[in-house]
Amino acid sequence: MRVPTASFRRRLLIESLIVLAADAEVQMAWLARHGVATDEIALDFDHAFRMAEPLVAEGRLASVVMAGLREIDVVLSGMSEGEHADRWARDGLFTDEAWVRARCVARQVLLPELGAWPRILPEITVIR
Incomplete structure (x- = not known):
């Protein structure tokens, strides 16, 4: 099995942040x-976040x-705790404070990396 290159791992992280930073x-x-x-959205970030420290x-x-x-990791991880099943519904993207916070921090993280956060989300391949 091949180990993903640093540029591939960085791209995955940036793309996960772009999706997380997007408007609801x-x-x-x-x-x-x-x-x-x-x-x-959270799972993609989690996978990419695990590669961040080696990239640094x-x-x-x-x-x-x-x-x-x-901070994003803490926010998203905390979303699974307690009685908040509605936050994982699509409407939760609009109403849940944790999604709002994760979105805000993702935008702040993207600024030093990209100079802005793109409004066009990346395409993904879904394996079913």
């Missing part, structure tokens, strides 16, 4: 287009963004 309406359309559930160590990601990435 855009996220809803993206989820519908790809036929995936709301939690896929390799100089492929600015170290200043790690605090923001950790």
Whole structure:
């Protein structure tokens, strides 16, 4: 099995942040287009976040963004605790404070990396 390159891992992280940073309406359309559930946004970030520290160590990601990435991880991880099943419904993207916070921090993280956060979400391949 081949180990993903640093540029591939960085791209996955940036793309997960782009989806997370998008407005709720855009996220809803993206989820519908790809036929995936709301939690896929959090799962994509989780997978990519696990590769962030090595990217910083390799100089492929600015170290200043790690605090923001950790904050997003805490917010998304905390969303699974307690009695908040409605936050994982698509309407939760609009109404849940945790989604709002994760979106805000994702935008802040993208600024030093990209100079802005793109409004066009990446395409994904869904394996069913």
